[in-house]
Amino acid sequence: MTLTDFNKQSEAAARAALATCCGSSQWADEVMKGFPFSTEAALVERVTTAWYDACTASDWLEAFTHHPKIGDLDSLRKKFAATSHLAGSEQAAVAEADSPTLEALALGNAAYVQHFGFIFIVCATGKPAGEMLRLLQDRLENEPEEELLVAMGEQHKITMLRLKKLLPQADWSLLRNSHITTHVLDTSIGKPGSGLTIRLQQALGKRWRTIAQGITNHDGRIPDLLPPNRFLNPAAYRMVFGTAAYFAARQVTGFYPTVEITFTTFDHTHYHVPLLINPFGYSTYRGS
Numbered sequence: 001m002t003l004t005d006f007n008k009q010s011e012a013a014a015r016a017a018l019a020t021c022c023g024s025s026q027w028a029d030e031v032m033k034g035f036p037f038s039t040e041a042a043l044v045e046r047v048t049t050a051w052y053d054a055c056t057a058s059d060w061l062e063a064f065t066h067h068p069k070i071g072d073l074d075s076l077r078k079k080f081a082a083t084s085h086l087a088g089s090e091q092a093a094v095a096e097a098d099s100p101t102l103e104a105l106a107l108g109n110a111a112y113v114q115h116f117g118f119i120f121i122v123c124a125t126g127k128p129a130g131e132m133l134r135l136l137q138d139r140l141e142n143e144p145e146e147e148l149l150v151a152m153g154e155q156h157k158i159t160m161l162r163l164k165k166l167l168p169q170a171d172w173s174l175l176r177n178s179h180i181t182t183h184v185l186d187t188s189i190g191k192p193g194s195g196l197t198i199r200l201q202q203a204l205g206k207r208w209r210t211i212a213q214g215i216t217n218h219d220g221r222i223p224d225l226l227p228p229n230r231f232l233n234p235a236a237y238r239m240v241f242g243t244a245a246y247f248a249a250r251q252v253t254g255f256y257p258t259v260e261i262t263f264t265t266f267d268h269t270h271y272h273v274p275l276l277i278n279p280f281g282y283s284t285y286r287g288s
Helices: 003-007 010-018 025-032 040-054 056-065 073-077 080-085 097-114 127-137 142-166 243-249
Strands: 184-186 198-205 208-213 236-241 259-264 275-278 281-284
Touching: 003 073, 003 184, 025 056, 040 142, 056 142, 097 127, 142 198, 142 208, 184 281, 236 275, 243 281, 259 275
Parallel strands: 184 275
Antiparallel strands: 198 208, 198 236, 236 259, 275 281
16 A cells, blocks of 8 residues: 555545554544645654654553554454454564473463553564563663653554554655664674663653663664654663673673763764673764
């Protein structure tokens, strides 16, 4: 379907289609205020501003209820059949996980719901089950206010992926990857620093608040720390790298339990913040 095809639908049909991308009623109502959409750019702008500017915590929580728990494949097939054509492959890696990992995910999900009051939301596409389990366990350490923001960002990543599936023939070349990215290189072994937890934090008065979170892939990168075309306001930010767990997993004694890199953004250009790490030192710079 192209954007032109989408615009030819009735308003009711178009809204129902959007609801399969995100379960927030307020979000769908706000997006539909721009219907029909003149360009893909206009649609993306409406989708993004509706989520971040017009929706509130109650709307985000409503959207979360339209997802199954990670690892709950029976629920994905039955209760959420209406979105299965868009969401069916999102947990493909979980279907291949071994029993201990699935059991750990179930226990983690239960602890998460008890702690935060909503299910664990993660953009699962392309992530192996073990990585999602680590993310779940790491995010359990967040404050409730932080975790809501992290989950809200993950929901928007899911929305954008489903929107692209809904309109596979639309022109999505306008989408730009995460506003802020990183690349970790372990100089002690000359290889990417994979499996390293990273928190992106925003300055809030005299304290820092986590707004996004991820784990470096096999290449030492997190390409989707932020959703596409989500641009942060110019301000001070901080990346916190979980180096203690990284080196411990390799049975190496490291001097720095965490590495914290504070930087400032000025505009909507891409900010790449690499980290060169070894057990007893590190360096950074603004990359490209």
